[in-house]
Amino acid sequence: MILPQYDGHCGWYEVLDKVSAFPPVQSNMRVDTVVIGGGFVGCAAARRLAENRPDERVLLIEALKIGQGASGRNSGFVIDQPHKRDLESSDNDLKRKLVTLNRQAIDYLEAQIERYDIDCQWSHAGKYQAAVGPRGEKYLRHYEQLLKGFGENYETLSQQRMQAIFGTDYYSAAIFTPGGTLMQPAALMRGLADNMPDNVQIAENTPVTEISRTDSGFVLRTEQACVKCRQLILGTNIFTAELGFMRDRILPVMTFASMTEPLSDAQMQRFGGELDWGITPADHAGTTLRMTQDRRIIVRNSYRYAHDYNTPQDLLPDLRRRHRVAFDARYPQLGDVDFEYTWGGASSLSGNFETYFGEIEQGIYLSCCDQSVGAARGTISGMMLADMACGKRTDMLRNMMEVSGAPSKLPPRPLLRIGVPMRMAMARYASRSEV
Template structure:
């Protein structure tokens, strides 16, 4: 098998930079034998490792992470754990399927909340809800459609106008928004680090230990790392887009990166814009390609927009300056009185999409299971699917597992290169142009 493309850290993740320096990484060296090998210590891998360790307390579990926990994709999102089905899932006419999605997402929120409380994880966890905002006519069209979908689903919400939003968001930039109450906000790098530090005792975590090759022979999985090897009876993949490097769901993933910028801490005077307590919020755009905005409990503003297709899972650092300028323009449009407030970090985070908007959950080989391609909702979907992946692999039965299998499918096969890259890039440019008024 050819050498895999390995994850790397660009030292730009603003969330991770806020954390204290961790203890030195425990790296795998030599040969280890285990009952269970979990690859990837993001939301999916952490949940899978925890669950299989609890279900099989007398068996050994090894969890491999290519970076430090929190440096990868799970520590780079904007800090939402959303209970509602994501955009196109919410548009599905199958109400029973939407109810399954909602129930699973709500379980993810509840499970994470319980772990945060039980292990005293300091990650700014708050069931603060979220706003879905519209800037102009295009956004309003999407917002009105979103409202109809919520009504059809019987999901409670509140619609707010510009005057009601101003003391919350600190800006009159938004003409309207819809508030839903059951989304959790958090500091993602802090959350995944806390989850990794509270794993059951039969889980052994090795960081800075990327898997260079993965093979199967003589009824075992063999994972080669830079300094050693793991021989495992069972394999659980929480490596998402990197999983295709090992031959799983190859040519069925669309690695896409979204970008965010974070300000320095706002002063007391600057915080007077936000007169309604609590002084933190999360807003997602009504238009899919618009701008996400967060005000953190630490008094930092974050804007996220712009997408890039990243077939090698990493962004072009030379383009980061242009992306940052785009964030500056979006920020200044919303907060002109804060135009002097600098960004302290700009980073990208990769997620897995598929052409038919289908996530994967299930068996991918002999004694091998995978959950991935989460369509940009990895915090909730990754958490619950990782937990249920362990149930599937250990032969459990539950209504939640049945629901997860029912809502999952097979991602569509991609066209060959260079057609794929050209087509995806053109479509993203078209979407950005059409949504420019909402950026």
């Protein structure tokens, strides 16, 4: 069984000033509901369960420290729009439901951030999508038509405006959409964990190695103890298959990012742009770029089929060099700015781009195959899994069921290990001008 491992390289987590401690499960116990996985799905599910059933005990189990896994490794976007493939759907009702759910997730997160004064660089900064050359511009024009057809607000940027914001003339075109937010993901996850309701117990560094069913519910085995419960909610991302679910449905894909040291005053002057923005590439195989509120630039590109689930450390030097090439192309004036961290973060995809949400077995609720838009999707999924587990039927849950699908069966793993890297290499070559 492959278990999550922390590599010590996630920049978002490593720059945190302090991290609270939640002890692992060390003795046998019984609770009402166990939530496995302390990411966006798990934290939202645990909180919502506690809100729905304040007199019941909820145990949130995380194999690592909260913020070290996939939810603390993304580029810090909480996107309100449908995924680009969903945006291409002709079903405007479906797209409206997706937007509504994503914005309800943003509102839910923001309410907690404000209530508990969580310091996570939360910002209504929106999102930019940008092109480097003709290939990207073609994708960007298509994106603009999709936004226009769906009635979403957007703004096209002039060359002067792009340079004023991004501090570079590297981009040839960009579109701004105002609805999304930016944040520091590891800081957000730690803030959510530190402010759970009183009836939620958190156990970190507690990987679950086995789940078995009993007449009254389930028994979970960890390295040191057994936990009995009546219901289970799984927010286990690509590790879901290791627990015996969706084994031939989840395609684990890892993307990689590098984070600079904070820019000095002199470097900021040479940079010449603004703080607090994020660019996603018009060509999906291009480069994501972030400038944080604390003067760090993040470059994300390069993909890998994560058949072994964790980040191979011997790949990081080459990935950092790729990020350096993309950084230098955009900021030749910042050659003295060093990368401080390089890391990988995993997403669970499906072969037909469908997400899974629902009761996968009696008493076991699951959300997976987030299609690389996990912050909003994970949050609303966790909330709605908790409502479903509590028998609470709402319009939000109904909408969630209607926008979710059935991930297709994937080819055998030996074929995936050959075919997926080949396809990624072809996409990387086709998109080389946009990186």
